[in-house]
Amino acid sequence: xxxxxxxxIPEAALGRLPVYLRILVDLSAEGTGQVSSEQLAELAxxxxxxxxxxxxxLGTYGTRGVGYDVQFLTYQIQRELGLNQSWPVVIxxxxxxxxxxxxxxxxxxRGFHIVGVVDKDESKIGSLVGGVRVKHADELxxxxxxxxxxxxxxxxxxxxxxxxxxxxxxxxxxxxMNFAPTVLSVPRGVNVRKVDxxxxxxxxxxxxxxxxxxxxxxxxxxQSGPVSA
Amino acid sequence: xxxxxxxxIPEAALGRLPVYLRILVDLSAEGTGQVSSEQLAELAxxxxxxxxxxxxxLGTYGTRGVGYDVQFLTYQIQRELGLNQSWPVVIxxxxxxxxxxxxxxxxxxRGFHIVGVVDKDESKIGSLVGGVRVKHADELxxxxxxxxxxxxxxxxxxxxxxxxxxxxxxxxxxxxMNFAPTVLSVPRGVNVRKVDxxxxxxxxxxxxxxxxxxxxxxxxxxQSGPVSA
DNA sequence: TGATGTGAACCCATTCACAGCC
DNA sequence: GGCTGTGAATGGGTTCACATCA
Numbered sequence: 001x002x003x004x005x006x007x008x009i010p011e012a013a014l015g016r017l018p019v020y021l022r023i024l025v026d027l028s029a030e031g032t033g034q035v036s037s038e039q040l041a042e043l044a045x046x047x048x049x050x051x052x053x054x055x056x057x058l059g060t061y062g063t064r065g066v067g068y069d070v071q072f073l074t075y076q077i078q079r080e081l082g083l084n085q086s087w088p089v090v091i092x093x094x095x096x097x098x099x100x101x102x103x104x105x106x107x108x109x110r111g112f113h114i115v116g117v118v119d120k121d122e123s124k125i126g127s128l129v130g131g132v133r134v135k136h137a138d139e140l141x142x143x144x145x146x147x148x149x150x151x152x153x154x155x156x157x158x159x160x161x162x163x164x165x166x167x168x169x170x171x172x173x174x175x176x177m178n179f180a181p182t183v184l185s186v187p188r189g190v191n192v193r194k195v196d197x198x199x200x201x202x203x204x205x206x207x208x209x210x211x212x213x214x215x216x217x218x219x220x221x222x223q224s225g226p227v228s229a
Numbered sequence: 230x231x232x233x234x235x236x237x238i239p240e241a242a243l244g245r246l247p248v249y250l251r252i253l254v255d256l257s258a259e260g261t262g263q264v265s266s267e268q269l270a271e272l273a274x275x276x277x278x279x280x281x282x283x284x285x286x287l288g289t290y291g292t293r294g295v296g297y298d299v300q301f302l303t304y305q306i307q308r309e310l311g312l313n314q315s316w317p318v319v320i321x322x323x324x325x326x327x328x329x330x331x332x333x334x335x336x337x338x339r340g341f342h343i344v345g346v347v348d349k350d351e352s353k354i355g356s357l358v359g360g361v362r363v364k365h366a367d368e369l370x371x372x373x374x375x376x377x378x379x380x381x382x383x384x385x386x387x388x389x390x391x392x393x394x395x396x397x398x399x400x401x402x403x404x405x406m407n408f409a410p411t412v413l414s415v416p417r418g419v420n421v422r423k424v425d426x427x428x429x430x431x432x433x434x435x436x437x438x439x440x441x442x443x444x445x446x447x448x449x450x451x452q453s454g455p456v457s458a
Numbered sequence: 459t460g461a462t463g464t465g466a467a468c469c470c471a472t473t474c475a476c477a478g479c480c
Numbered sequence: 481g482g483c484t485g486t487g488a489a490t491g492g493g494t495t496c497a498c499a500t501c502a
Contacts, residue, residue, distance in 0.1 A: 012493060014435060018428040022410060036461065045412050048461095049495055056463055064462045064501045081431050082438030089430075100329035101426070106410060110427040111434065150437050151430070174440045175433045181251060181335060183274050191436040193429050197330070198339040199247040200422050201318075201380070202310050204404045205340065206243060207420040208379050209311030211403050241471055265483065277483095278473055285485055293484045294480040 009080070013054040017077050019044050020051070024074045036067035083111035088147045090173075092164040093155035094119040094127070094134045097179055101155055102130025112151070116143040120160070137167070144171035153177045154184075165192075238309070242283040246306050248273050249280070253303040265296035312340035317378045319402075321393040322385035323348035323356070323363045326408055330384055331359025341380070345372040349389070366396065373400040382406045383413075394421075 009017070023043045027035055037055070041048040055061065055068070058076050062068045078084050089112050091098050101107070102114050114130050118137045125134050135143065143149065152168040154161050154176060161180030168176055175191040178184055181199070184192055238246070252272045256264055266284070270277035284290065284297070287305050291297045307313050318341050320327050330336070331343050343359050347366045354363050364372065372378065381397040383390050383405060390409030397405055404420040407413055410428065413421055 018431040082434040096329040100325040202247040205311040
């Protein structure tokens with residue numbers, strides 16, 4: 001009803017909205033004003049029917065016989081994703097990854113800004129990463145509270161990830177992005193997303209192994225191959 | 230057949246195998262020899278039936294009434310994922326992210342090793358990251374060939390990601406992990422996986438927005454956010 | 459006419475529930 | 481008795497195909 005759909009979007013469709021969004025922003029930069037589901041599908045490397053169904057969860061924003069207005073659709077997706085506000089984010093862990101994340105311009109360009117980076121390691125405290133000074137992990141709660149942070153990023157080693165999660169939850173954070181290779185245990189209601197590099201590589205490894213089995217011999221000399229008693 | 234299942238594992242199940250694997254490795258380190266589907270499920274935060282079905286794709290490796298042998302199951306998962314060999318990996322892009330990835334110990338600890346890092350930026354060439362010297366992007370094909378690399382990681386800015394992909398494919402690589410916020414276009418048969426930080430954050434943002442809507446005052450229909458002035 | 463929006467069909471993934479084996 | 485392995489049931493996601501409307 002009305003034009004603010006509060007029904008929830010299926011997880012799978014939700015995961016594609018940011019992809020469409022980015023494409024729309026690019027199209028807009030090129031001066032494109034209208035786009036069809038077919039074109040969007042092409043650019044996002046998915047099926048056109050899927051695009052239409054995904055977008056239909058937002059509301060009825062297309063024009064039959066014409067397509068979608070790029071600007072308008074951009075706005076609607078942003079609003080639905082909550083990107084019409086800039087979310088303050090705190091990063092736990094100032095190692096390689098934490099620093100890379102803090103310095104990653106894509107974050108601030110897309111609706112988020114880093115308001116704090118904390119670490120337990122005294123030698124890192126005080127250094128400047130991503131425009132903020134690294135503070136001690138003990139100050140986490142204080143930062144979360146004073147800056148009304150609701151999204152936390154865990155970029156610690158695996159051993160400290162659960163502690164970091166606990167601290168974030170205790171501080172009142174509602175959503176966690178976990179870069180540590182651990183399954184976090186958090187109370188019901190806290191959103192967690194996991195990004196795991198090694199895990200993704202291992203999946204690639206599986207497909208690559210299959211590719212090679214049909215085509216060529218084993219890539220590395222390391223070992224005799226997948227089969228061989 | 231029989232003992233070596235060459236049928237392909239469903240994508241969804243495949244994505245969970247590395248999670249089980251990591252848990253098994255941890256269990257083994259603690260000296261645990263046997264594990265039940267129930268315990269594994271608990272640790273992986275999934276349903277026990279799912280664990281059993283997932284593992285059943287590998288073969289019949291459990292013992293009814295007892296559970297799974299940790300060592301043996303570990304080996305079987307590793308073998309199925311192709312992790313009984315160490316895959317050489319090349320990284321394109323030596324910026325913040327590329328450096329963080331190259332220095333990430335989790336990679337080398339889990340069946341992969343970095344054999345090359347390339348960049349177009351002259352100022353980066355020659356510097357040492359992750360134990361290897363950064364070379365010019367022109368040398369990519371030569372590295373891929375001489376080291377039999379089949380997995381490439383794209384850690385460039387969005388604008389250069391497609392070029393990087395093209396170069397990797399031309400050099401004969403079969404699998405690509407894409408960290409750039411772009412939908413890559415590659416020939417059929419090349420495996421691509423995308424890891425997109427901003428995209429994941431935007432999904433969190435959606436859930437966080439919904440959380441706030443039910444619980445606290447809305448971050449204001451228009452903006453003003455959780456912070457407000 | 460041309461492209462959206464969507465019921466219906468299809469397909470894959472998850473979960474159930476129990477037969478089978480230790 | 482206990483726990484795995486798996487058919488069968490369920491549920492979600494994708495795709496089809498067409499009614500609908502600018």
